[in-house]
Amino acid sequence: MATSEPKKRMPGTARRARIIEAALDVFAARGYHATAMEEIASAAGVTRSVLYDHFPSKRVLLITVLQEQNAGLVAHVGARITGSGSPGRRLRATLDAYFSFAQDRPAARRLLFDHTDEDDPEIKAVRWGIREARTRSVAVMLGRDLRRLGLDPDSEVAQAVVELLISGTDGLAQWWERHPSVPRDRLVEAAMLVLWNGLSTLPEPEAH
Amino acid sequence: MATSEPKKRMPGTARRARIIEAALDVFAARGYHATAMEEIASAAGVTRSVLYDHFPSKRVLLITVLQEQNAGLVAHVGARITGSGSPGRRLRATLDAYFSFAQDRPAARRLLFDHTDEDDPEIKAVRWGIREARTRSVAVMLGRDLRRLGLDPDSEVAQAVVELLISGTDGLAQWWERHPSVPRDRLVEAAMLVLWNGLSTLPEPEAH
DNA sequence: CCATTAACCGACTGGAGTGTCGGTTACGAG
DNA sequence: CTCGTAACCGACACTCCAGTCGGTTAATGG
Numbered sequence A, B: 001m002a003t004s005e006p007k008k009r010m011p012g013t014a015r016r017a018r019i020i021e022a023a024l025d026v027f028a029a030r031g032y033h034a035t036a037m038e039e040i041a042s043a044a045g046v047t048r049s050v051l052y053d054h055f056p057s058k059r060v061l062l063i064t065v066l067q068e069q070n071a072g073l074v075a076h077v078g079a080r081i082t083g084s085g086s087p088g089r090r091l092r093a094t095l096d097a098y099f100s101f102a103q104d105r106p107a108a109r110r111l112l113f114d115h116t117d118e119d120d121p122e123i124k125a126v127r128w129g130i131r132e133a134r135t136r137s138v139a140v141m142l143g144r145d146l147r148r149l150g151l152d153p154d155s156e157v158a159q160a161v162v163e164l165l166i167s168g169t170d171g172l173a174q175w176w177e178r179h180p181s182v183p184r185d186r187l188v189e190a191a192m193l194v195l196w197n198g199l200s201t202l203p204e205p206e207a208h
Numbered sequence C: 001c002c003a004t005t006a007a008c009c010g011a012c013t014g015g016a017g018t019g020t021c022g023g024t025t026a027c028g029a030g
Numbered sequence D: 001c002t003c004g005t006a007a008c009c010g011a012c013a014c015t016c017c018a019g020t021c022g023g024t025t026a027a028t029g030g
Helices: A012-030 A037-043 A048-054 A058-079 A087-104 A106-113 A121-141 A143-148 A156-178 A184-197 B012-030 B037-043 B048-054 B058-079 B087-104 B106-113 B121-141 B143-148 B156-178 B184-197
Strands: none
Touching (some): A012 A037, A012 A058, A058 A087, A058 A121, A121 A143, A121 A156, B012 B048, B087 B106, B087 B156, B087 B184, B121 B143, B121 B156
């Protein structure tokens, strides 16, 4: 509201961007079926018909948002990962990057990760592709570590392990939404504690 | 279809049970908003109106199913957990119990863990309560281990760790749905590998 | 065999939401 | 200044679906 609302006409591309941003928020908040085009329209400062001047259908609008936000995630995480460093450091950096994304763009995180209700086959396919790519790239990143555990990074079990990592990390991010006071470092710490060290904390004398 | 379909009248309680089972399947498959009462009705071998003879609304039907299935989960897992045993054994037993539930009642797992699309406040409250209770009971179960890691089981960070555990485990179960050929033992193994030992696999010579 | 109960159904109402279409007007190019 | 493009809107057509109601008939206890 406080941000400039000249209430005037806007060039097509700018309006389109606004619509996408509004759609992101509403879809993330209500889910696909519960979202009415009207809500998106009014959040974008415009009438329903205008949405159809830019996107042919609700479905395509969602898919567009999905792909755009996923690109954003990839860029965000990719930008702050150095390919080098010790395995532990790399994992820590990745976790931090993901939590930082979750912090900056909570709606995008929700839309991309929280399981939603779309039964539409086309949407499902897009979601599946995104998820698949994500799992694959994490598996590549952890290739060395997986091998060290005796797992072929292409094997099914390795894939399962990666899926556990991702789901667990995002579960933590979800929890963070409900407890925003916790600083990011602590989250990273907690995640490393489980994923890197494990719960056993074996026979080690405490490193303190 | 093959199962007895005498097409005749049925005592109320039996019909009610059938409806709940049908509702479970359809809700789990399509999500809340995308589910039409008609689908549930026909899956239960009955007309829409009959649903309203048993439940006052779609919302209440979902809530009933949710609570019933959660009770089932608690019973299932609780039944095969021995309170005693080494911490590692207990964790392994719990994981195995959960995966066994996921195997026996995949629809129930999906309904309880996946969807987030219901905007209805009453449903959200019920879901939240279930989740809360689940987290709490897992935290209690892991109390000793958490303390060993230097975490107060009531602290926020401990809660976060538990949330990571649960989400990760369920993520693995989700993955399993798409790769059903993998035997359950292997899943448990993979989960233990990450959650118990951690990815570092430290300087240990392999314990074999 | 009869009567009462309760399981079952068909049809209707009202509301909500997607996608369409023709018209209106701001705005920038010439 | 004018004129055409493109951003914008209101209204409509159509579909789908939750919830209601009054009637029908199978089952059962007497």
